[in-house]
Amino acid sequence: MSNALNPIYVTAFIEATQNVFQTMLRQDVSFGKPVPGRLPHLQNDVSAIIGMTGDVVGTVVLSLPAATASKIVECFVGSPIDIKNDDFADAVGELVNMISGGAKAKFDGQQVRISCPSVVIGQGHTVQQPSGSVCISIPCESSCGGFSVDVSIKKVGVSQASEPAAA
Amino acid sequence: MRVMVIDDSKTMRNIERSILNQLGYTEVEEACNGQDALTKVAAFNPDLLLVDWNMPNMDGITFVKAYREQGHKTAIIMVTTENEKTRVIEAIKAGVNNYVVKPFTPELLGERINDTMAKLESAP
Numbered sequence: 001m002s003n004a005l006n007p008i009y010v011t012a013f014i015e016a017t018q019n020v021f022q023t024m025l026r027q028d029v030s031f032g033k034p035v036p037g038r039l040p041h042l043q044n045d046v047s048a049i050i051g052m053t054g055d056v057v058g059t060v061v062l063s064l065p066a067a068t069a070s071k072i073v074e075c076f077v078g079s080p081i082d083i084k085n086d087d088f089a090d091a092v093g094e095l096v097n098m099i100s101g102g103a104k105a106k107f108d109g110q111q112v113r114i115s116c117p118s119v120v121i122g123q124g125h126t127v128q129q130p131s132g133s134v135c136i137s138i139p140c141e142s143s144c145g146g147f148s149v150d151v152s153i154k155k156v157g158v159s160q161a162s163e164p165a166a167a
Numbered sequence: 168m169r170v171m172v173i174d175d176s177k178t179m180r181n182i183e184r185s186i187l188n189q190l191g192y193t194e195v196e197e198a199c200n201g202q203d204a205l206t207k208v209a210a211f212n213p214d215l216l217l218v219d220w221n222m223p224n225m226d227g228i229t230f231v232k233a234y235r236e237q238g239h240k241t242a243i244i245m246v247t248t249e250n251e252k253t254r255v256i257e258a259i260k261a262g263v264n265n266y267v268v269k270p271f272t273p274e275l276l277g278e279r280i281n282d283t284m285a286k287l288e289s290a291p
Binding site for chain 2: 111
């Protein structure tokens with residue numbers, strides 16, 4: 001398996017992230033060059049994690065610094081929420097739920113189910129991606145600050161997750 | 168009109184309640200999953216149900232099937248991230264009247280509610 005994710009998946013997550021932010025937060029997101037291969041040990045404060053099963057098996061992580069997450073949650077729900085409040089995790093979890101749901105709909109005929117989201121909050125934590133996965137980190141910039149959407153795909157049933165290796 | 172919002176996310180329940188209030192629907196009850204909803208529908212007697220799909224304990228599609236099997240004709244709109252055509256068809260077959268994909272605007276949810284209720288009122 002190559003360490004580059006099939007562009008179909010990358011595009012799906014970029015479009016889904018843009019759609020969620022434009023629709024629910026009324027703001028645009030700009031995207032940096034996706035970083036292919038195994039994810040570096042990202043230092044983040046808030047991680048919303050969702051699992052994918054079915055024709056595509058993997059995880060999606062919405063990784064945010066605390067300040068960015070707080071601004072995004074305030075914009076999303078319409079009022080500030082303390083990061084220690086359960087409602088804060090609920091809001092961040094719903095964002096990754098909508099991003100993942102929107103992305104999987106663009107997976108070209110593949111049947112994929114997503115799990116209920118989990119949210120990790122802790123200063124400078126690391127989300128270790130499973131070995132044997134094809135991983136990519138998509139840098140995102142919003143008016144609330146920078147964050148990333150990190151996608152890790154371990155198995156694909158119908159088509160290939162990774163780009164064919166060069167001959 | 169009495170509306171029940173069924174979603175495991177408190178954030179989404181609050182957002183949908185706020186939109187419903189703006190639309191003039193102030194009698195709103197909430198449930199956090201399908202099982203919770205089944206225990207509340209009899210007492211609340213809703214005119215419309217907004218139902219999420221992916222929820223713990225009992226998901227939305229299981230709830231819709233169970234609710235319809237009880238003979239209820241109440242309008243149901245599925246409000247979910249499940250976007251694939253096969254899922255929409257599955258929901259309609261289970262008895263859902265209309266479908267809203269998350270993320271959605273307040274305007275879209277309002278339109279779907281109006282369309283759904285208008286169709287039911289004009290049905291023979």
